[in-house]
Amino acid sequence: MASIVLTNVDKIYAGGVKAVNGLNLEIKDGEFMVLVGPSGCGKSTALRMIAGLEDISGGEIAIGDKVVNHLPPKDRDIAMVFQNYALYPHMTVEENLAFGLKLRKMPKAEIQKRVGEAAKMLGLETYLKRKPAALSGGQRQRVAMGRAIVREPQAFLMDEPLSNLDAKLRVSMRASLNTLHERLGVTTVYVTHDQVEAMTLGDRVCVLRDGLLQQVDTPQNLFDKPVNLFVAGFMGSxxxxxxxxxxxxxxxxxxxxxxxxxxxxxxxxxxxxxxxxxxxxxxxxxxxxxxxxxxxxxxxxxxxxxxxxxxxxxxxxxxxxxxxxxxxxxxxxxxxxxxxxxxxxxxxxxxxxxxxxxxxxxxxxxxxxxxxxx
Incomplete structure (x- = not known):
């Protein structure tokens, strides 16, 4: 586990488009931080810069005590979960969970231990021999989360992981995410456009607009004490x-x-x-x-x-x-x-x-x- 600190982080695309503008954000060790805002506010770009999938144009990103500006994603000790499950269709659930660990040449006994623990935690024990095509959307998303969990990273980065699920499944998956975070205590950065997800999942919520940070606070304080008209109008439905x-x-x-x-x-x-x-x-x-x-x-x-x-x-x-x-x-x-x-x-x-x-x-x-x- 580790803290994540963004200091004056910018992202400027071709043509001078500033997707993220001077972002300063400190995510505490073990905290569940949600980035929320309207379409195009820079929330996914900020997450991708933390992951190393986007180069930063200025500023500094630190994970733990290490500045990671120029580190490739594989060296940042993070695990990502996307809205598309990105599972290997020809592999079983067990093989999908174990694949990343095999690439790291981890001992077989340790792989089996981690896969077994993750499967039990996520209720996937009876599905280990199935392939993704035989799973529901919620089960596939749990496999995607399990693949991140077995890594035992310093931080989880999640980019709208529940957006492809129906309303009922989203409710149960939100509850599962809360339980997992309480159990694992891993620093988590979660991107969503859904205010309900932001309010129910986040220890704190970071509201972005046009690449600018508007307010960072607990969900209740955002609702009760918004700092400007934008936050007041955006939070709450x-x-x-x-x-x-x-x-x-x-x-x-x-x-x-x-x-x-x-x-x-x-x-x-x-x-x-x-x-x-x-x-x-x-x-x-x-x-x-x-x-x-x-x-x-x-x-x-x-x-x-x-x-x-x-x-x-x-x-x-x-x-x-x-x-x-x-x-x-x-x-x-x-x-x-x-x-x-x-x-x-x-x-x-x-x-x-x-x-x-x-x-x-x-x-x-x-x-x-x-x-x-x-």
Whole structure:
């Protein structure tokens, strides 16, 4: 096991395209670090530079106490898992697991020991004599992970390893990855575009955008304390609702937008002393969909809550909860950070209001709610 440190790392492609820009990141020994961001943010490029599959254009990468800038991948003592399983189709599961160890001329007894331990850990013991064609997608991915595990490397590097699996398998594989990491304690760098994977797997999560690091923190802190509009809008699904509002002190602190006044508890205001300077000024207000509840269903629990009278335009019933889409009589926030967080790939289209000069918001309410469109 080892720490991984990236210091001012750049990657510049032909034509001056900067895929990674001055990346500084310290991954602790034994930590599970997730790199997440929209398409083209540089997360896979950063992983490939750590692996040695991409040359760096500037800066320094260290694995453990060794600078690896010019070391080939085979000398970095890392093991990679990709989204395509890269298994040898003519070999059995056992042979796939053992192949890399045989290339290193490891003693046969040690190979058998490592393969047996990995197979037991991953629940592959009954499949050792099968070939990849006879396995399901989840089983193939476990074989790919087993091939990395038998190496006993200093670090695992994983590039969207679950993206080819169906939703149910992804859930079980996430649980397996968590269990494996707790058991092995190997430093792991994991790339994904899936926020759920990032939030459930990472000890810490590194959010990237356009090759620039935006924030590195625990999943809960990213959700509760985003450092900018991009992180606020990108982390969480459905994404945060934004509106331009005025911060006022009128019978207590409140925010006003459209014809709505939402009071802010004094305790919340006191926790954020920097807000004082924005009294009487325009701010961007963000509200998570999960912070809403149907007032009719909340009953006495709603006493003292701020209320927002709205008309439901669309409801999405998800079984355990309902997403309610409604309009706010205020223009959408058009800011480069909120557009980038939408990850549409088309800034111009993403910035266009979908419903005239009104904002479309989402509330996530309890499934027992009777809210319906209209």
């Amino acid at each position: 459905p994404s945060m609702n934004f509106v331009t509002a005025e911060l006022v002190r009128d019978n207590g602190v409140a925010v006003r937008f459209a014809d709505i006044r939402l009071p802010i508890p004094e305790s919340t205001f006191a926790d954020k002393p920097g807000l004082d300077q924005y009294i009487g000024k325009k701010i961007i207000l963000g509200i998570r969909p999960s912070d809403f509840e149907d007032a009719a269903s909340a009953g006495s629990h709603a006493n003292g809550w701020a209320t927002l009278p709205v008309k439901a335009e669309v409801t999405e019933e998800l079984g355990s909860e309902i997403n309610v889409l409604f309009l706010i009589d205020a223009p959408p926030v058009e800011h480069k950070d909120t557009v980038a967080a939408a990850d549409t790939g088309d800034d111009e289209e993403a910035a266009l209001p979908l419903v005239g000069d009104k904002s479309l918001w989402t509330a996530r309410v309890n499934a027992r709610s009777h809210v319906r469109p209209g």
